[in-house]
Amino acid sequence: MTRPSSAPSPQAPAAGEAGLYLDHAATSPVCAEAAEAVLRGMRITGNPSSRHDAGDEAKDALETSRRQMAALLDCAPGDVVFTAGGSEADALAVVGTVLAATARSTHVITTAVEHSAVLESCAMAGELGAEITILRPDSAGRIDPDDVRRALRPDTVLVSVMHANNETGVLQPVSEIAHIAHEAGALMHSDAVQTAGKVGLAGLGADLVSVSAHKFYGPKGVGALKVAPRARLAPLIRGGSQERGLRAGTENVPGILGMAAAADAALRHLSDSAFQERRHALRARLLKELEAAGDITVNGDGAPCLPETLNVSFAGVRGDTLVDLLAVHGVCVSAGSACHAGSDEPSHVLTAMGIPAERARSAVRFSPGRTTSLDDVAAAAALTADLVGRLRALGPADTPQPAPA
Numbered sequence: 330m331t332r333p334s335s336a337p338s339p340q341a342p343a344a345g346e347a348g349l350y351l352d353h354a355a356t357s358p359v360c361a362e363a364a365e366a367v368l369r370g371m372r373i374t375g376n377p378s379s380r381h382d383a384g385d386e387a388k389d390a391l392e393t394s395r396r397q398m399a400a401l402l403d404c405a406p407g408d409v410v411f412t413a414g415g416s417e418a419d420a421l422a423v424v425g426t427v428l429a430a431t432a433r434s435t436h437v438i439t440t441a442v443e444h445s446a447v448l449e450s451c452a453m454a455g456e457l458g459a460e461i462t463i464l465r466p467d468s469a470g471r472i473d474p475d476d477v478r479r480a481l482r483p484d485t486v487l488v489s490v491m492h493a494n495n496e497t498g499v500l501q502p503v504s505e506i507a508h509i510a511h512e513a514g515a516l517m518h519s520d521a522v523q524t525a526g527k528v529g530l531a532g533l534g535a536d537l538v539s540v541s542a543h544k545f546y547g548p549k550g551v552g553a554l555k556v557a558p559r560a561r562l563a564p565l566i567r568g569g570s571q572e573r574g575l576r577a578g579t580e581n582v583p584g585i586l587g588m589a590a591a592a593d594a595a596l597r598h599l600s601d602s603a604f605q606e607r608r609h610a611l612r613a614r615l616l617k618e619l620e621a622a623g624d625i626t627v628n629g630d631g632a633p634c635l636p637e638t639l640n641v642s643f644a645g646v647r648g649d650t651l652v653d654l655l656a657v658h659g660v661c662v663s664a665g666s667a668c669h670a671g672s673d674e675p676s677h678v679l680t681a682m683g684i685p686a687e688r689a690r691s692a693v694r695f696s697p698g699r700t701t702s703l704d705d706v707a708a709a710a711a712l713t714a715d716l717v718g719r720l721r722a723l724g725p726a727d728t729p730q731p732a733p734a
Contacts (some may be wrong), residue, residue, distance in 0.1 A: 343483030348659025349709050351542075352525065353637050354696035355663055360546035366590035367548055370583030377580055378571065387582055394589035400539055401592040402555040403531040410554045410572045415522040415541030417565075418554035421575065423450035424519040424535040425562035426487045427459045435459040436454040438480050438515075439489040440472050441681035442499075447489055447520055448677075457685045459486075470499035470682050471633035474506050481513040492533065496678045496694060497629035498523070498638025503597035516560055522552075526595030527635060537684055538562045542559070542584070545627055546699070547591030551584035598699065611697050611706055612636040618710030619695075622717040628679055628692055637698065642684075642691040644721045651693055654716050663694045 350358070359367075374500065375383030377391045392406070399406040412418045427435050439451050441463050442549035451461045457544030462480045466472050472490055481488075488510040493500045507517040511534075519531060530538065538555040542548055554577065556562060567579030598604050616639060619625060624644040643651065648664040655662055675689035693713075697706055 337427055347659075349701075349705050350661045351697050351701065351706070351709055352661045352663050353698035354498075356549065356695060357439050357546045357698055358700075359543075359548055360591055360594050362594045363547045363591040366430060366660040367583045367587035370586035373582055374704045376664055377582065378569065379688075390586060391582060391678050394585045397589035397592050398540075398553050399595060400614060401525060401530065402540065402553065403529075404538075404555045404557065405534070407561075407573075408555050408576050410556050411580055412552045412554055413550055413575060413581070414552040415444075415520065415539050417576075418539035418541070418552045419444070419446040419520055420450045420453070421554055421562060421565055422539060423447060423487065423489055424453050424457070424565060425575070426516055426518070426537075426560070426582055427454040427457055428484045428563035428565075429561040432484055432486070434484045436462065436482050436485040437487045437489065438462045438464065438477060440466065440487060440491070440501075441466045442466050442472075442494055442497075442678045443489065443491050444495055444520055444522070445677075447491065451489070460484075464500075465681055466499075468683050470497050470629045470678070471632045472501055474502055474509055475481070477506050478509050481515065483510070485510075485513060485515045487518055488515045489520070492519045492521040492524040492530075492538075493528070493635050494629070494678060495523050495680075495693075496676055497632075497640045498635035498696075499629040500528070500633045500635065504532055504534040504565040507536075523635065523638070526592065526599070527637060529599055536700075538561075541679075542591055544619035544684055545595045547588040548584050551581050551588050553588070556633070560605055571644075584604050604699075611701060611703065612639055614703050615639055615695060615697065615706040615710055616641075617714060621710070622714035628682070628684060629674065636695050639695045640679075641695070642688045643693065643717045644688070644691060645693050645725060646717050648691050648693045650720065651713070651716060654720075655709075658716075660707075664692065664698070667710065 373387050375387040377388040382404050383579055395406045398409045428709055437451055437454055455461045464472055464476050490501050490503055490506050492503050503519045508518040517535040519535040520539045521543045522544050525540040534555040537560055541552040562575055564575050566577045589723045626642045628640040652662055652664045675686045679689035
């Protein structure tokens with residue numbers, strides 16, 4: 330067989346060249362507003378809990394940030410609890426609810442397509458004696474609210490359903506599920522890490538909402554949890570009385586200021602109709618150009634979805650191999666959740682949707698961002714289609730695929 334040339338498409342970056350970042354679902358670059366706020370926070374000397382002028386300065390900055398985050402989360406400032414990120418916020422919501430429950434038996438409902446931060450928190454709750462029910466989605470990745478209704482029991486203390494999936498971008502009917510949970514007397518938690526700053530959270534209806542700054546152009550290592558007044562949580566980190574006694578430890582003032590500034594910027598973008606139209610145009614252009622590869626499947630097709638997230642399976646190609654080759658050419662994408670990079674197991678999300686293992690292993694996630702242009706997605710798609718053709722020419726995906734040479 331004549332091996333195809335390795336020369337990249339004319340529109341694509343040259344091999345090794347810093348090129349196109351289309352992995353915003355994994356993390357986003359820090360916006361200028363957030364970077365400036367972090368620097369401002371680093372110049373604040375005091376501890377927010379100290380009773381002197383320096384402490385008051387830090388506390389004032391913290392409470393201003395709390396009001397900014399409340400605007401993003403659509404809640405009162407007093408409902409915002411700062412954490413070290415989305416995973417901690419998920420753990421506090423799930424495990425904290427179970428620990429605070431006074432009933433002898435407790436039951437938690439979640440889904441098979443949740444982020445591992447929620448699934449592992451549910452596993453921990455199970456170790457503490459809670460019974461866990463895990464609901465499966467339909468073939469598009471959506472949870473049926475009636476399945477939640479049927480799973481509810483008198484001892485159900487929490488229903489946890491993510492707002493949008495981190496791998497497929499599929500949006501869940503959280504407000505409808507929250508109404509069902511509340512009718513049964515249960516609390517509702519939603520991991521909104523992928524939607525905060527991209528979709529308005531007003532009317533979500535959840536008592537507990539997790540967000541992470543680095544997904545909406547803030548710094549890494551800081552997040553927040555909305556805790557509605559009706560929610561009762563036990564702290565996971567004990568010590569001081571910070572954050573309403575729910576999260577001990579001196580607050581990360583620079584990180585929190587950066588997160589709040591990023592939240593402000595995100596809210597401005599949400600109200601910009603031209604920007605919102607551009608988000609959908611980027612997805613449409615990306616998908617149209619990727620179709621040149623032939624024999625592709627959009628995972629989550631048919632369900633409402635974030636326009637920033639496009640999960641595509643390329644028949645006959647290993648997704649991880651394609652991701653590695655795209656990286657060599659300066660295009661950053663993912664084969665799934667960044668938390669499981671390097672694993673040979675097919676995505677638990679795609680598996681739960683009933684997608685066969687071969688197709689799941691051929692999946693690649695593209696997630697453009699604010700600064701991505703139509704030309705960027707066209708160039709990335711052209712290179713992707715070119716490499717897919719070359720990989721298919723080298724042999725089946727279930728055998729090791731060398732780089733085209």
